[in-house]
Amino acid sequence: MGANDARKRSRREFLKLAGAAAAGVVMAGRPFAAGAAPAAAGRAMKIGIIGSGKIGGALGGHWARAGHEVLLSARNLGPVRKLAAEIGHKARAGTPREAAAFGEVVLVSVPYAALPQVGRDYAAELKGKPVLDTCNPIPRRDGDMAAAARAKGTGVASPGYLPGVRLVRAFNTVSYRAIRSEAHRKGEKVAIPLAGDDAEALRIAVQLVQDAGFEPVVVGGLARAVEFDTGTPAYGKALTARELRQRLKIGS
Numbered sequence: 632m633g634a635n636d637a638r639k640r641s642r643r644e645f646l647k648l649a650g651a652a653a654a655g656v657v658m659a660g661r662p663f664a665a666g667a668a669p670a671a672a673g674r675a676m677k678i679g680i681i682g683s684g685k686i687g688g689a690l691g692g693h694w695a696r697a698g699h700e701v702l703l704s705a706r707n708l709g710p711v712r713k714l715a716a717e718i719g720h721k722a723r724a725g726t727p728r729e730a731a732a733f734g735e736v737v738l739v740s741v742p743y744a745a746l747p748q749v750g751r752d753y754a755a756e757l758k759g760k761p762v763l764d765t766c767n768p769i770p771r772r773d774g775d776m777a778a779a780a781r782a783k784g785t786g787v788a789s790p791g792y793l794p795g796v797r798l799v800r801a802f803n804t805v806s807y808r809a810i811r812s813e814a815h816r817k818g819e820k821v822a823i824p825l826a827g828d829d830a831e832a833l834r835i836a837v838q839l840v841q842d843a844g845f846e847p848v849v850v851g852g853l854a855r856a857v858e859f860d861t862g863t864p865a866y867g868k869a870l871t872a873r874e875l876r877q878r879l880k881i882g883s
């Protein structure tokens with residue numbers, strides 16, 4: 632088998648696993664309360680958000696409006712309290728440790744340089760959980776560790792900083808402006824590429840991308856996150872799934 636065939640087969644296997652897990656969770660989960668969820672296809676989840684700035688704050692709003700219970704956090708509690716009150720629904724504010732403990736799934740959306748501290752300080756709370764990682768290494772902001780992460784690829788570097796979690800790279804390619812304004816848009820939705828090694832975590836990420844109003848494209852295992860890291864053709868634009876697949880050279 633050639634490398635290309637192996638790559639296609641591995642992606643097909645991921646899609647199959649993620650799909651199978653999706654069916655199980657929808658059947659097993661709590662249904663949304665009547666009137667709560669305009670978009671959610673699966674069950675309501677408890678989502679902890681570590682880093683509730685431009686990306687984490689926007690996603691927290693989308694998920695709360697979709698009927699999820701969201702705990703927004705940052706080191707400085709004032710802005711997250713204000714944000715949670717503005718979002719309403721089941722959004723609340725707390726410390727990063729509380730978010731890590733609260734979430735059955737956790738979004739980590741902090742400057743890349745903060746990942747080592749987040750992974751170290753909240754290791755016990757995060758252990759074994761699906762974690763969606765939006766963080767991009769930007770050397771001018773994050774220093775030398777970001778240059779090293781860029782060289783390795785984030786699908787290799789991030790798990791080193793967040794050991795023991797079921798990591799999915801997600802929501803790293805699209806600007807916060809599009810995350811705010813293009814959610815649930817009519818017609819072809821903006822695509823969000825995903826990479827992860829754990830089928831159930833990927834399944835949850837797929838649901839959360841849909842519930843935020845975007846279209847998930849599962850690219851494959853974590854090693855393939857490098858294909859949509861900063862500087863790649865898949866990065867930095869609000870692409871449709873069709874456009875994204877073309878750029879990634881993957882089938883539907």
Ligand SMILES: NC(=O)c1ccc[n+]([C@@H]2O[C@H](COP(=O)([O-])OP(=O)(O)OC[C@H]3O[C@@H](n4cnc5c(N)ncnc54)[C@H](OP(=O)(O)O)[C@@H]3O)[C@@H](O)[C@H]2O)c1
Nearest residue numbers: 682683684685686705706707740741745766767803806807
């Ligand atoms: N902006 C975009 O368009 C975009 C798009 C895709 C991906 N990303 C990536 O996603 C991540 C977040 O980006 P952003 O634009 O949302 O950043 P941001 O607006 O600066 O928000 C960062 C958030 O993280 C919190 N934070 C910082 N250090 C922390 C720590 N050690 N522990 C807990 N919380 C911490 C900040 O609040 P406190 O300082 O109060 O803790 C803030 O709430 C970055 O890695 C970025 O590269 C950004």
